[in-house]
Amino acid sequence: MRRLIVLVCAVLIAVAGSVAAQNTIKILTPNDDRCSSFIAAMDSGQPPLTVTALGGWALGFLSGVAEGSNRDILRGESAQSVMSRLYVACKRQPNRLLSETQEEIAAALITAHH
Numbered sequence: 001m002r003r004l005i006v007l008v009c010a011v012l013i014a015v016a017g018s019v020a021a022q023n024t025i026k027i028l029t030p031n032d033d034r035c036s037s038f039i040a041a042m043d044s045g046q047p048p049l050t051v052t053a054l055g056g057w058a059l060g061f062l063s064g065v066a067e068g069s070n071r072d073i074l075r076g077e078s079a080q081s082v083m084s085r086l087y088v089a090c091k092r093q094p095n096r097l098l099s100e101t102q103e104e105i106a107a108a109l110i111t112a113h114h
Contacts, residue, residue, distance in 0.1 A: 033097050033098045033099055034094070034095060034096070034097060034098060035089075035090030035091075035093060035094045035095065035096050035097075035098055035101055036090075036094040036095060037098070038086065038087070038090050038098055039087065039090050039091060039094055042083075042087050058082060058083070058086055058098075058102050059079055059082055061099075061102050061106070062074055062077075062082060062102075062105070062106055062109070065106040065109075065110070069110055071110055071113045071114070072113060073106070073109035073110055073112075073113045074109075075113070077109075082105075085105055086098075086101065086102065086105060089101045089104065089105060
């Protein structure tokens with residue numbers, strides 16, 4: 001019986017810890033999926049790590065496109081070049097959705113590596 005009580009307590013502690021941890025996890029997507037938000041972050045002079053964290057999903061998106069298309073669309077691209085490409089595209093249409101802009105970039109990379 002004592003073992004059962006200890007086991008139940010251990011499970012409760014583990015579940016409580018898991019729930020507490022879930023409250024601190026944030027999904028790494030932009031809160032405002034607009035190019036204007038990305039431009040503001042890039043122009044703000046924030047430390048590079050902050051800007052990279054904001055646009056890091058873009059690199060992940062392109063990695064997923066590369067995997068799904070079986071094309072090495074990121075060959076010759078650096079994180080900085082992808083961020084610059086996204087910045088330039090966003091400057092042209094600041095009110096556009098960042099995700100739409102990223103899809104356009106992915107299509108261009110696929111075409112270039114066809």
